[in-house]
Amino acid sequence: MPRRFDLIVFDWDGTLIDSAGTIVACMQAACRDLDLPVPDDATASHVIGLGLHDALAHVAPTLPRAEYGRMIDRYRVHFLARDADLPLFAGTREMLSELRLRGHTLAIATGKSRVGLARALETTGLAASFAATRCADQCDPKPQPAMLHELMEELDVAADRTVMIGDTSHDLLMASNAGVAAVAVSYGAHPRESLAALQPLALIDSTTELAAWLAANA
Numbered sequence: 001m002p003r004r005f006d007l008i009v010f011d012w013d014g015t016l017i018d019s020a021g022t023i024v025a026c027m028q029a030a031c032r033d034l035d036l037p038v039p040d041d042a043t044a045s046h047v048i049g050l051g052l053h054d055a056l057a058h059v060a061p062t063l064p065r066a067e068y069g070r071m072i073d074r075y076r077v078h079f080l081a082r083d084a085d086l087p088l089f090a091g092t093r094e095m096l097s098e099l100r101l102r103g104h105t106l107a108i109a110t111g112k113s114r115v116g117l118a119r120a121l122e123t124t125g126l127a128a129s130f131a132a133t134r135c136a137d138q139c140d141p142k143p144q145p146a147m148l149h150e151l152m153e154e155l156d157v158a159a160d161r162t163v164m165i166g167d168t169s170h171d172l173l174m175a176s177n178a179g180v181a182a183v184a185v186s187y188g189a190h191p192r193e194s195l196a197a198l199q200p201l202a203l204i205d206s207t208t209e210l211a212a213w214l215a216a217n218a
Contacts, residue, residue: 003102003103003104003218004161004217004218005104005161005162005163005181005218006104006105006157006161006162007104007105007106007107007151007152007155007157007161007162007163008099008104008105008106008107008162008163008165008214008218009106009107009108009109009148009151009162009163009164009165009180010106010107010108010109010165010166011049011108011109011110011164011165011166011167011168011171011188012108012110012112012117012120013048013049013110013111013112013167013188013189014048014049014166014167014168014185014187014188014189015165015166015167015171015185015188016088016089016092016096016126017086017087017088017089017092017120017124018086018087018088018089019086020045020048020167020188020189022079022082022086023044023048023079023189024041024044024045024048025078026075026078026079026082027039027044027047027059027075028044029074029075029078030071030074030075030077030078031059031060031071033074034060034063034067034070034071034074036060036062036063036071037060037062039059039060043058043059044059045189045190046058046189046190047059048111048167048168048188048189048190049110049111049142049166049167049168049170049171049189050111050136050141050142050170051111051136051137051140051141051142052068052072052111052113052136052137053065053068054141055111056068056071056072083119083120083123084123086120088124088126089187089207090207090208091207091208091211092207093126094211095207095210095211095214096126096129097129098211098215099214099218100129102215104218105131105155105157106129106130106131107130107131107132107133107134107151107155108130108132108133108134109133109134109142109147109148109151109164109166109171109174110133110134110135110136111135111136111141111142111170112135112136113135113136113137114135114137114138116135117133117135121133131155132151132154132155134146134147134148134150134151138150142168142170142171142173142174143169143170143171143173143174143177144174144177145174145177145178145179147174148162148164148174148175148178148180149178152178152180159178159179159180160179160181162180162181163175163180163181163182163183163201163218164178164180164181164182164183165182165183165184165185165210166182166183166184166185166188167184167185167186167187167188167189167190167195168188168189168190168195169190169194169195169198171184172184172195172198172200173198176198181201182198182200182201183200183201183202183203183204183210183213184196184198184200184202184203184204185203185204185205185207185210186203186204186205187205187206187207192205202217
């Protein structure tokens with residue numbers, strides 16, 4: 001079968017690694033540390049994938065911007081205590097290997113910081129799987145299209161040969177804004193119905209199903 005997409009761009013948290021629940025718990029713990037109203041799970045899940053300032057404005061709306069550093073510090077304390085134990089979704093490593101063997105170029109577009117992604121790639125041993133990465137502190141964050149535009153320019157791949165895979169509406173909107181096809185996964189941060197409303201190319205319920213869809217359609 002001819003290859004449809006040369007470049008496959010993955011989100012990280014909630015798409016390749018099972019971290020959404022931990023991120024939510026750490027946001028909530030950071031709010032408690034600062035005596036702020038604690039967001040419910042749905043509110044905290046919604047901001048996963050956004051740039052840090054956009055996320056904090058939503059999850060801690062009463063916190064002055066001048067105090068964001070304190071919130072970030074507390075979040076990092078909680079997250080770093082759990083980071084090394086976060087598992088890849090079952091079958092992720094094998095899926096990435098198969099995609100590379102079939103000649104696809106792989107990249108990451110994530111709301112994580114550069115330092116955070118570098119640590120995660122080192123911990124999982126997946127750094128060599130990706131030809132390029134973009135993080136929220138390198139360019140305009142999701143849902144703006146800058147990450148995808150920069151990746152496509154760096155890797156010399158056209159928009160119609162690129163697909164974005166993610167677990168949030170921010171991923172799907174970024175893809176739409178960049179003129180790129182999108183595939184949604186329902187096992188991460190955002191509910192299935194909110195992903196379906198954005199009409200992705202496919203809506204996938206497991207990593208096993210994602211690997212099979214990519215093998216047949218990418």
